[in-house]
Amino acid sequence: MAGAFVLGSCHSDTAANAAMNLPATPVDVQTLKAATVDLTWSFPGTVEGVENVSIRPQVIGYLDKIYVQEGSYVEKGQALFGIRDDVYREQVQNSDAALKAAEAAEKAAQLEVQKLESLVAGGVVSQVQLETAESNYESAKAQVAQAKANLGSSQINQDYTEIKAPFSGYIGRIPNRLGNLVSSTDTEPLTQLAKIDQVFVYFSMSEADFLAYEKKKASYPDITKNVTLELPDGSVYKHTGTLLEASGNFNTATASMSMKAVFPNPDKLLRSGGTGRVVLHYKESNVLEVPKIAVKDIQDKFFVYQVTKEQKAKMTEVTFSGASDESYFIASGIQNGAVIALNPIDRLADGISVAPSTESTQPQK
Numbered sequence: 001m002a003g004a005f006v007l008g009s010c011h012s013d014t015a016a017n018a019a020m021n022l023p024a025t026p027v028d029v030q031t032l033k034a035a036t037v038d039l040t041w042s043f044p045g046t047v048e049g050v051e052n053v054s055i056r057p058q059v060i061g062y063l064d065k066i067y068v069q070e071g072s073y074v075e076k077g078q079a080l081f082g083i084r085d086d087v088y089r090e091q092v093q094n095s096d097a098a099l100k101a102a103e104a105a106e107k108a109a110q111l112e113v114q115k116l117e118s119l120v121a122g123g124v125v126s127q128v129q130l131e132t133a134e135s136n137y138e139s140a141k142a143q144v145a146q147a148k149a150n151l152g153s154s155q156i157n158q159d160y161t162e163i164k165a166p167f168s169g170y171i172g173r174i175p176n177r178l179g180n181l182v183s184s185t186d187t188e189p190l191t192q193l194a195k196i197d198q199v200f201v202y203f204s205m206s207e208a209d210f211l212a213y214e215k216k217k218a219s220y221p222d223i224t225k226n227v228t229l230e231l232p233d234g235s236v237y238k239h240t241g242t243l244l245e246a247s248g249n250f251n252t253a254t255a256s257m258s259m260k261a262v263f264p265n266p267d268k269l270l271r272s273g274g275t276g277r278v279v280l281h282y283k284e285s286n287v288l289e290v291p292k293i294a295v296k297d298i299q300d301k302f303f304v305y306q307v308t309k310e311q312k313a314k315m316t317e318v319t320f321s322g323a324s325d326e327s328y329f330i331a332s333g334i335q336n337g338a339v340i341a342l343n344p345i346d347r348l349a350d351g352i353s354v355a356p357s358t359e360s361t362q363p364q365k
Contacts, residue, residue: 022352022353023353024311024352024353024354024355025313025347025348025352025353025354025355026354026355026356026357027305027307027313027341027342027343027344027345027348027354027355027356027357028341028342028343028356028357029307029339029340029341029342029356029357030291030294030339030340030342031337031338031339032288032289032290032330032334032336032337032338032339032340033288033336033337034285034286034287034288034336035286035287035289036283036284036285036286036287037283037284037287037289037324037329038281038282038283039281039282039283039284039322039324039329040279040280040281040282040324041213041279041280041282042230042277042278042279042280043203043204043205043209043259043277043278043280044203044275044276044277044278045201045202045203045229045261045275045276045277045278046201046202046203046273046274046275047199047200047201047270047271047272047273047274047275047276048194048199048200048201048202048272048273049169049170049194049195049196049198049199049200049272050195050196050197050198050199050200050262051167051169051193051194051195052192052193052194052195052272053166053192053193054189054191054192055080055081055163055165055189055190055191055192055193056184056186056189056190057081057083057160057163057182057183057184057186057190058160058184059083059088059157059160059161059183059184060181060182060183060184061083061084061085061087061088061161061181061182061183062083062084062179062180062181062182063081063082063083063084063176063177063178063179063180063181063182063190064082064083064084064085064178065079065081065082065178066080066081066082066174066176066177066178067079067080067081067082068080068171068174068191069171069174070171070172070173070174070191071170071171071172072170072171073168073169073170073171073268074165074168074169074170074171074193075165075168076165076166076167076168077164077165078164078165079162079163079164080163080164080165080171080190080191081162081163081190082161082162082163083160083161083162083163083182084161085158085161085162088154088157088158088160088161089158091154091157091158092151092154092155092158094154095147095150095151095153095154095155096151098147098150098151099144099147099148099150099151101147102140102143102144102146102147103144103147105140105143105144106137106140106141106143106144108140109133109136109137109139109140109141110137110140112133112136112137113130113133113134113137116129116130116133117130163190165193166193167193167195168195169193169194169195169196170193170194170196170268170271170272171191171192171193172191172192172193172194172272173191173192174190174191175188175190175191176188176190192272194271194272196265196268196270196271196272197264197265197266198262198263198264198265199262199263199265199270199272200246200260200261200262201229201241201260201261201263201276201278202246202258202259202260203258203259203260203261203278204251204254204256204257204258204259205256205257205259206255206256206257207250207255207256207257210250210256210257213280216282220282220283222282223243223280223281223282224242224243224244225240225242225243226240226281227240227241227242227243227261227263227278227279227280227281228240228241228278228279228281229241229261229263229270229276229277229278229279230276230277230279231276232274232275232276236279237263237269237270237276239263239264239265239266240263241261241262241263241264241278242261242262243259243260243261243278243280244259244260244261244262245257245258245259245260246258246259246260259278261278284322284329286336287321287329287330288329288330288334288335288336289324289327289328289329289330290304290318290327290328290329290330290340291326291327291342292323292326292327292328293342293343293345294340294341294342294343294345295318295328296315296345301317302317302318302319302320302328303315303316303317303318304316304318304333304334304340304341305340305341305345305348305350305354306334306338306339306340306341307339307340307341307354307356311353311354311355311356312351312352312353312354313341313348313349313350313351313352313353313354314350314351315348315349315350316333316334317333318330318331318332318333318334319331319332319333339356341354
């Protein structure tokens with residue numbers, strides 16, 4: 001047994017010595033230099049027009065006209081729907097007739113006052129009769145005012161039978177059909193109208209994200225101005241937007257802050273109900289940027305190979321503060337000026353000799 005142990009020990013030492021005597025592995029290397037980098041931060045959002053209203057009737061009646069189609073663009077004041085107005089026309093005619101009768105009664109009461117004034121002056125009738133006539137005249141004038149108000153109300157109701165666009169925008173779905181009875185209490189509106197010359201893209205930040213955003217805004221105020229929108233097809237919307245807070249308080253149910261980005265929409269490409277990713281852009285200074293090809297992932301821990309002055313590979317654990325598409329940003333583990341191996345890291349091991357073949361001061365793209 002002692003002999004076997006001695007033989008095993010000799011074999012192990014021989015293997016280690018042989019590994020140490022292997023020829024140096026050629027590697028590309030990079031010297032890390034702290035720099036200011038452009039970073040992004042994105043959130044999923046929903047598009048809404050700056051004005052987005054439900055179109056509802058203000059009078060009850062049967063839908064008689066549909067002047068527009070779903071998805072069409074309409075101008076402010078354009079007729080959208082018509083409600084059968086025969087009942088309301090009759091109300092206008094009745095109110096007009098009532099006004100004329102009230103005006104005639106007012107005229108008769110006025111003449112009565114004028115007649116009695118001359119008779120009182122001649123002592124033919126008493127002052128009481130004149131005062132009674134004057135009271136009747138005042139009552140007749142009040143009846144005229146009331147009749148005018150009734151006529152105005154009837155005309156307003158008749159006008160409401162033609163429903164017009166309150167502003168220019170796009171028509172949404174139209175659930176009703178001709179002949180349907182519609183009213184202001186219906187569950188569904190006649191349609192939705194969205195003004196999309198500008199759009200809001202609403203999204204939410206968690207409490208932690210919002211606190212981080214406030215800190216970033218303090219050091220980089222332009223984060224609110226240079227906002228971009230990534231569309232569902234992967235393209236970037238050509239107009240930049242501005243970031244605003246949509247609420248001043250956290251939602252207690254979701255522990256999030258509602259935010260919105262405002263984008264111009266001259267080509268009407270963005271529509272209410274659409275989606276996209278709001279992308280915030282900001283800068284960080286003194287950032288060490290490591291290419292992802294130089295990072296090894298072992299059981300949820302991350303490592304890079306530093307190249308020592310002795311031309312040895314030193315496996316070093318690192319942590320990250322963020323990432324881009326091609327790089328990680330170092331939080332801890334290595335310092336400014338460190339030399340790291342880029343590739344082929346799968347052939348490296350801690351302590352082996354390396355032969356740097358290419359020096360780069362910029363991340364490998």
